[in-house]
Ligand SMILES: Cc1ncc(C[n+]2csc(CCOP(=O)(O)OP(=O)(O)O)c2C)c(N)n1
């Protein structure tokens with residue numbers, strides 16, 4: 001596993017951008033662009049990522065970048081890849097499609113599913129800030145149960161969709177789950193994906209101080225706490241072989257139990273007033289998922 005001190009020092013996300021203070025997307029994006037060595041075309045739909053990048057000539061990313069309509073990220077990425085191939089330039093750069101959870105779990109899922117069926121040749125990263133944040137926090141298919149958004153005033157009732165599992169069910173060669181709170185885990189997974197072909201899917205949790213309602217200084221701490229509870233799990237599935245990685249693998253090995261979900265929920269304003277019953281339901285859901293991951297990690 002790469003150490004933080006071993007990450008490439010070249011930055012492709014330049015200082016000064018329009019994201020909120022403490023935004024998790026920037027941390028993850030730095031690791032992603034380092035792993036791709038800046039040799040990439042980014043395709044992304046309307047989202048906080050668009051705002052973070054800004055507009056030419058004051059863009060904060062020094063890579064070629066195409067903004068596309070909301071539902072079409074994966075289709076556009078497939079088209080860019082086909083265009084590079086037609087020009088004989090396919091080996092020069094990686095095509096990276098990157099969208100939020102709204103643009104992935106809900107609005108972009110049909111194009112993504114089609115690309116996975118065809119095994120189109122690009123990396124797709126869903127950064128998961130767990131709601132439609134750019135438009136002021138509406139619930140998405142990836143919002144956790146109990147979270148208040150502007151469209152779930154009393155707290156969302158449903159657990160989130162398991163998008164990595166949906167992608168795995170398509171039979172693609174590489175699927176991973178990671179967190180921006182662990183940039184080296186992000187880096188290693190993107191590096192591995194870069195060395196493969198076909199559709200590679202990476203789901204990256206990105207804490208959002210504005211939408212989750214916490215102090216921007218706590219982004220990394222809360223991102224790590226989510227992993228300690230098992231709400232966010234670091235893993236990869238390579239050619240059908242599952243393994244936990246980083247902190248999640250360490251948790252699986254140690255006798256130390258996971259942090260109770262309640263300790264995580266109380267750190268964020270979006271869960272204010274959540275009922276004991278909902279906390280218990282979320283805990284049960286997390287425990288059941290964790291047991292399945294443990295069984296797969298052990299190769300059962
Ligand atoms: C077809 C369409 N519908 C709605 C919008 C408005 N819109 C722009 S960004 C956004 C939210 C995107 O949410 P998500 O994909 O989760 O990314 P985030 O903003 O959280 O980064 C919405 C609804 C749009 N641009 N296009």
Ligand code: SF4
Nearest residue numbers: 019020023048133208
């Ligand atoms: S709303 Fe959240 S995801 Fe969007 S820029 Fe601000 S902190 Fe980042």
